[in-house]
Amino acid sequence: MYTQALDLPDGQAAPAARAAPSDSALQSHFDAKMERDEKVEPRDWMPDHYRKTLVRQISQHAHSEIVGMLPEGNWISRAPSLKRKAILIAKVQDEGGHGLYLYSAAETLGTSRDQMLHALHTGKAKYSSIFNYPTLTWADVGVIGWLVDGAAIMNQIPLCRCSYGPYARAMVRICKEESFHQRQGYESLLVMMQGTDAQKAMVQDAVNRWWWKCLAMFGPPDADSPNSAQSQRWGIKRISNDDLRQSFIDATVPQAQVLGVTLPDPDLKWNEARQHYDHGAIDWDEFWSTVNGNGPCNKERLATRVAAWEEGAWVREAALAHARKQQARALKEAA
Numbered sequence: 001m002y003t004q005a006l007d008l009p010d011g012q013a014a015p016a017a018r019a020a021p022s023d024s025a026l027q028s029h030f031d032a033k034m035e036r037d038e039k040v041e042p043r044d045w046m047p048d049h050y051r052k053t054l055v056r057q058i059s060q061h062a063h064s065e066i067v068g069m070l071p072e073g074n075w076i077s078r079a080p081s082l083k084r085k086a087i088l089i090a091k092v093q094d095e096g097g098h099g100l101y102l103y104s105a106a107e108t109l110g111t112s113r114d115q116m117l118h119a120l121h122t123g124k125a126k127y128s129s130i131f132n133y134p135t136l137t138w139a140d141v142g143v144i145g146w147l148v149d150g151a152a153i154m155n156q157i158p159l160c161r162c163s164y165g166p167y168a169r170a171m172v173r174i175c176k177e178e179s180f181h182q183r184q185g186y187e188s189l190l191v192m193m194q195g196t197d198a199q200k201a202m203v204q205d206a207v208n209r210w211w212w213k214c215l216a217m218f219g220p221p222d223a224d225s226p227n228s229a230q231s232q233r234w235g236i237k238r239i240s241n242d243d244l245r246q247s248f249i250d251a252t253v254p255q256a257q258v259l260g261v262t263l264p265d266p267d268l269k270w271n272e273a274r275q276h277y278d279h280g281a282i283d284w285d286e287f288w289s290t291v292n293g294n295g296p297c298n299k300e301r302l303a304t305r306v307a308a309w310e311e312g313a314w315v316r317e318a319a320l321a322h323a324r325k326q327q328a329r330a331l332k333e334a335a
């Protein structure tokens with residue numbers, strides 16, 4: 001779940017209220033704005049629950065971007081050519097940039113980056129469960145581009161129309177970059193599928209391992225997503241989990257055929273009456289087990305992020321010292 005807000009314990013990342021919730025005039029003004037499908041900006045009054053939902057969703061999205069750098073970063077030193085290495089470095093760097101835009105967007109809601117990172121590092125905040133799986137072969141890098149970034153795009157395009165202005169604007173640029181990510185992954189798989197039998201088998205194996213996890217990225221079925229309806233009323237979420245998942249499947253099956261791989265679902269069939277593909281049951285027990293910390297790489301991912309934060313302390317301190325010096329110099333010159 002790249003962009004689905006998961007519930008967190010009460011008190012998590014709850015920003016200060018800016019107006020009394022009992023102020024019905026402000027509430028009516030906000031409701032009318034929702035009705036007209038207008039953007040909400042940082043200085044506008046908004047209900048606490050709307051603010052809290054956005055902080056949770058945008059910070060989880062930001063965490064997913066930076067934790068998402070890790071599985072693919074694992075292959076930078078082992079990319080099979082200079083070209084693939086340059087592409088992969090650029091992609092991983094893009095994901096870091098996405099995290100920064102999104103932390104900035106969440107900060108406009110009154111929560112600090114330190115608070116958000118503290119929640120991530122202490123395991124209170126969630127990030128997309130897909131990044132708790134290992135990248136075992138080079139084909140995993142291509143499959144992540146094709147399927148994980150592909151699923152992320154499906155989820156994120158509607159967020160360009162999100163009612164909260166800073167989030168919507170951040171998503172426009174992110175989606176453009178995600179589209180490159182998806183294409184580079186697919187292109188690298190096309191090349192491998194024209195290679196040796198061992199390369200083809202490696203691609204098929206990676207597809208088999210990632211397919212179901214990508215379907216789970218869209219979040220639980222609509223019937224089990226109690227927060228979705230409110231998010232849809234607020235214009236944060238535009239399309240339901242199940243509808244997004246269906247669109248992803250419908251778009252991906254023909255791509256798999258062109259690529260020459262099979263998707264590991266014996267129940268995957270075109271349904272003429274529905275004009276959509278039917279698919280088999282998703283293993284939600286595995287999904288929730290991974291969300292709850294028991295996936296193959298949860299501990300490793302978190303430990304890597306915490307170590308990066310601690311080892312980067314001197315960089316933050318140096319940047320602050322430099323900023324203070326510059327400020328003091330500017331004040332002196334102005335005096």
Ligand SMILES: [Fe+2]
Nearest residue numbers: 065094095098
């Ligand atoms: Fe991204």
Ligand SMILES: [Fe+2]
Nearest residue numbers: 095149178181
């Ligand atoms: Fe991406």
